[in-house]
Amino acid sequence: MRPSDLLIPLPAGLYCPLADLFIDPVKPVERALITHGHSDHARAGHGSVLATKDTLGIMGIRYSEHFAAQMQIAHFGEPISINGVQFSFHPAGHVLGSAQIAVEAKGLKIIVSGDYKRASDPTCLPFDPQRCDVFITEATFGLPVFTHPDTAQEIEKLLRSVALFPERAHLVGAYSLGKAQRVIAIIRAAGYDAPIYLHGALEKLTAYYVAQGAKLGALKPVAGVAKEDLQGAIILCPPSSIQDLWARKFPDPVTCFASGWMRIRARARQRGVELPLVVSDHADWPDLQRTILETGASEIWVTHGQEDALVHWCQSIGLQAKPLNMVGYGDEGEAEAEPSTP
Amino acid sequence: MNRFAELLDRLAYEPRRNAKIRLLSDYFSTTPDPDRGYGLAAITGTLDFLHAKPAMIRTLIAERTDPALFALSYDYVGDLSETVALMWPKRETNLTNHSLGLGEIITRLSTAKKSEIPALLANLLDDLDETGRWALLKLITGGLRIGVSARLAKTALAQMAGFNVDAIEEVWHGMAPPYEPLFEWLEGKGPIPSTNNPVPFRPVMLAHAIEESDFTALDPADFIAEWKWDGIRIQASSGRDENGNILTRLYSRTGDDISATFPDIVEALVGLNGTIDGELLIIRDGKVDSFNALQQRLNRKTLSSKLLSENPAAIRAYDVLFIDGMDMRERPFHERRKALEALIKKLSSPRIDLSSILSFDSWESLELLRSRPETSIAAHDAEAIEGCMIKRHDSLYVAGRPKGLWYKWKRDPFIVDAVLMYAQRGHGKRSSFYSDFTFGVWKGDELVPVGKSYFGFTDQELIEIDRFVRKNTINRFGPVREVSHEPELGLVFEVAFEGIGASTRHRSGLAMRFPRISRIRWDKPPREADRIESLEILAAQGRKKS
Ligand SMILES: [Zn+2]
Ligand SMILES: [Zn+2]
Numbered sequence: 001m002r003p004s005d006l007l008i009p010l011p012a013g014l015y016c017p018l019a020d021l022f023i024d025p026v027k028p029v030e031r032a033l034i035t036h037g038h039s040d041h042a043r044a045g046h047g048s049v050l051a052t053k054d055t056l057g058i059m060g061i062r063y064s065e066h067f068a069a070q071m072q073i074a075h076f077g078e079p080i081s082i083n084g085v086q087f088s089f090h091p092a093g094h095v096l097g098s099a100q101i102a103v104e105a106k107g108l109k110i111i112v113s114g115d116y117k118r119a120s121d122p123t124c125l126p127f128d129p130q131r132c133d134v135f136i137t138e139a140t141f142g143l144p145v146f147t148h149p150d151t152a153q154e155i156e157k158l159l160r161s162v163a164l165f166p167e168r169a170h171l172v173g174a175y176s177l178g179k180a181q182r183v184i185a186i187i188r189a190a191g192y193d194a195p196i197y198l199h200g201a202l203e204k205l206t207a208y209y210v211a212q213g214a215k216l217g218a219l220k221p222v223a224g225v226a227k228e229d230l231q232g233a234i235i236l237c238p239p240s241s242i243q244d245l246w247a248r249k250f251p252d253p254v255t256c257f258a259s260g261w262m263r264i265r266a267r268a269r270q271r272g273v274e275l276p277l278v279v280s281d282h283a284d285w286p287d288l289q290r291t292i293l294e295t296g297a298s299e300i301w302v303t304h305g306q307e308d309a310l311v312h313w314c315q316s317i318g319l320q321a322k323p324l325n326m327v328g329y330g331d332e333g334e335a336e337a338e339p340s341t342p
Numbered sequence: 343m344n345r346f347a348e349l350l351d352r353l354a355y356e357p358r359r360n361a362k363i364r365l366l367s368d369y370f371s372t373t374p375d376p377d378r379g380y381g382l383a384a385i386t387g388t389l390d391f392l393h394a395k396p397a398m399i400r401t402l403i404a405e406r407t408d409p410a411l412f413a414l415s416y417d418y419v420g421d422l423s424e425t426v427a428l429m430w431p432k433r434e435t436n437l438t439n440h441s442l443g444l445g446e447i448i449t450r451l452s453t454a455k456k457s458e459i460p461a462l463l464a465n466l467l468d469d470l471d472e473t474g475r476w477a478l479l480k481l482i483t484g485g486l487r488i489g490v491s492a493r494l495a496k497t498a499l500a501q502m503a504g505f506n507v508d509a510i511e512e513v514w515h516g517m518a519p520p521y522e523p524l525f526e527w528l529e530g531k532g533p534i535p536s537t538n539n540p541v542p543f544r545p546v547m548l549a550h551a552i553e554e555s556d557f558t559a560l561d562p563a564d565f566i567a568e569w570k571w572d573g574i575r576i577q578a579s580s581g582r583d584e585n586g587n588i589l590t591r592l593y594s595r596t597g598d599d600i601s602a603t604f605p606d607i608v609e610a611l612v613g614l615n616g617t618i619d620g621e622l623l624i625i626r627d628g629k630v631d632s633f634n635a636l637q638q639r640l641n642r643k644t645l646s647s648k649l650l651s652e653n654p655a656a657i658r659a660y661d662v663l664f665i666d667g668m669d670m671r672e673r674p675f676h677e678r679r680k681a682l683e684a685l686i687k688k689l690s691s692p693r694i695d696l697s698s699i700l701s702f703d704s705w706e707s708l709e710l711l712r713s714r715p716e717t718s719i720a721a722h723d724a725e726a727i728e729g730c731m732i733k734r735h736d737s738l739y740v741a742g743r744p745k746g747l748w749y750k751w752k753r754d755p756f757i758v759d760a761v762l763m764y765a766q767r768g769h770g771k772r773s774s775f776y777s778d779f780t781f782g783v784w785k786g787d788e789l790v791p792v793g794k795s796y797f798g799f800t801d802q803e804l805i806e807i808d809r810f811v812r813k814n815t816i817n818r819f820g821p822v823r824e825v826s827h828e829p830e831l832g833l834v835f836e837v838a839f840e841g842i843g844a845s846t847r848h849r850s851g852l853a854m855r856f857p858r859i860s861r862i863r864w865d866k867p868p869r870e871a872d873r874i875e876s877l878e879i880l881a882a883q884g885r886k887k888s
Contacts, residue, residue, distance in 0.1 A: 164365075
């Protein structure tokens with residue numbers, strides 16, 4: 001069996017003809033397997049969805065409880081057989097509930113890794129490397145300039161700034177699923193124990209994380225808090241809000257953005273960011289390389305991001321590699337569209 | 343180095359002037375000597391690494407990375423120092439001198455032989471983190487571009503110590519990195535640094551633009567008037583050092599030492615033994631030449647004897663700050679003027695003459711002189727006059743722009759000094775140049791755009807402006823570049839226009855009719871550009887050019 005008999009990149013997503021289902025489809029389909037809850041991977045309107053318990057929980061919050069006609073929980077490491085094809089879910093370390101999906105038939109094994117990272121994250125299970133023949137990798141940060149620094153060190157930068165400007169509010173733009181909760185968890189690990197304020201758009205997902213056991217300390221909605229009480233406060237909001245009118249109601253805010261893109265100065269300045277925090281939920285260049293080698297795969301398919309550089313590197317070490325050129329994922333942002341108002 | 347790198351990193355993202363000052367003061371008060379002194383030197387542009395050119399940095403990175411990956415990365419990042427800083431391979435072994443101070447790094451780099459520099463630099467890059475690498479590469483290629491001028495850094499020092507920034511300017515020119523006596527003095531641990539330099543720059547006194555309404559409140563009998571010449575404000579000094587050798591200096595109004603550009607003037611200063619304030623002009627056979635003739639002598643690296651003889655420079659003196667080591671600044675103008683007259687007479691140099699005092703008994707009679715200088719002086723000189731200066735008899739020489747002492751009354755009301763804010767690519771044969779300029783004037787602490795123009799300059803000037811735009815770009819929006827426009831860092835245009843009216847098109851609420859760039863004021867810092875109030879007054883008066 002050739003890899004292209006097992007999985008085919010179609011406009012709607014990766015398609016498995018033997019099982020007649022799609023993985024992370026960007027259009028409504030009859031049967032979908034979903035790696036994680038970011039909105040470019042997890043869309044509403046499918047007939048049936050197979051995903052981890054937390055991914056289903058997150059989709060329920062994002063859309064409505066009835067985001068699909070049928071939902072089935074996939075347990076990590078427990079294979080499910082569909083028409084002779086074995087599917088199994090393994091932690092991807094990206095956000096709560098995120099999974100790599102292994103697709104195996106007649107001795108050929110493909111891993112669809114979805115989005116993943118190798119850096120530590122107290123709010124989700126760590127990436128679990130799987131041996132395979134074909135590894136499908138994202139390439140959001142697929143250039144050698146992307147080496148994410150230690151996250152604790154970035155949060156230290158934020159806390160030093162809070163100490164230096166005690167009369168200013170620190171407004172931290174963070175994606176509402178995963179990034180915001182991880183940032184809070186690391187702020188807590190650094191010993192900061194004052195209440196952290198949340199933009200309305202972050203409240204539900206953060207509450208879900210807390211309900212699943214994340215230790216995030218005292219959290220308060222920022223709406224309705226008096227301006228003078230926010231001096232020296234840390235406020236988390238969706239990235240799109242840091243430049244909004246909404247941001248102007250805070251005391252002389254320092255605008256921060258927690259994202260892997262912040263490693264590039266021009267990107268930070270474009271966004272009007274004053275304190276860039278390089279915190280990413282995607283693998284950086286060295287981790288992409290390390291992961292590709294650890295899978296033992298001889299063939300690498302590269303999707304969403306800087307495909308060219310990663311394909312070039314794979315080929316330079318003798319691996320077969322090709323870009324998948326699928327549209328609808330990631331693109332410029334860090335993988336998800338955000339509502340701009342609470 | 344880490345601390346300095348963090349400071350640069352933070353400054354590069356900080357748009358607020360006050361926050362920049364805070365970051366700088368924090369750095370200066372928490373960083374030990376000599377590192378903070380070298381940091382100060384780096385920010386004020388007093389360091390020069392002649393050996394580290396971009397080509398060398400490209401060679402170093404090419405030896406360490408895959409060329410295809412470097413090309414893709416450079417293309418994505420768009421900045422050489424940043425790309426190299428981010429891509430530089432991590433050293434696997436333990437870091438040896440991770441905490442190397444900025445001072446140590448600068449000393450090593452500046453004492454190394456040219457042939458040793460690449461290996462030394464590679465070694466340093468190996469030991470730094472990426473912010474450190476970025477800062478080091480920016481530092482050695484001379485392109486910090488963090489929107490901080492020397493003046494702002496000094497303001498931060500002043501704020502840290504609770505001093506006036508002019509007190510720092512007073513001692514600044516006698517000092518060198520790492521400025522330890524300066525910091526001791528600022529922290530109250532040492533005496534005021536004795537400037538071994540007998541010819542330091544002294545902060546200059548500036549005039550306010552006079553407004554129509556001022557005249558009723560001002561008594562002409564309290565004032566003297568002089569022509570306002572269309573040259574460059576300078577300060578000229580000579581004095582003896584501790585060994586008895588005569589030193590001479592010619593400074594621009596901002597304290598840049600321009601002695602090397604004007605050897606003819608410097609020669610004439612030898613017998614001065616004091617400090618005078620005046621206008622630098624080109625005076626040929628007793629006639630004042632155009633500003634263009636002066637422009638040809640500015641920013642020259644080499645001076646031909648032909649240029650010197652064809653465009654001879656001269657000083658038209660109007661004030662004196664020091665004579666024989668005596669500080670004259672605390673004396674009233676009329677006393678200083680007497681002393682100046684005696685000094686210029688004693689000097690009897692064809693290169694230094696006196697600014698003449700105009701006789702007038704009412705503002706009306708001064709107005710006649712101002713609007714028609716050709717009726718009282720030679721027609722040729724009249725063209726080089728841009729108005730009058732009005733000074734109180736009893737005005738002390740006060741650094742900065744004190745209120746109520748000196749006024750300028752420009753000849754053409756429709757001239758403003760505006761600051762370049764945005765530049766756009768031109769069309770046709772100018773498509774490779776940034777040739778459409780949007781400029782602004784001050785409104786409170788910020789610049790607001792007031793007009794746009796794409797002519798008034800020569801092709802040669804366009805090349806120079808274009809170079810400035812490219813070097814000082816802080817943002818890009820398609821074909822438009824935002825150019826640095828900080829109080830101390832930016833480019834001032836003298837803009838001439840036919841009139842001004844209300845407009846909703848510009849954020850300033852004003853629009854100029856037929857604005858053109860009448861001159862490029864390379865010598866003028868943006869903070870001295872005009873303010874919106876002067877334009878609003880013009881708009882309210884609705885006057886037309888006569
Ligand atoms: Zn994702
Ligand atoms: Zn993705």
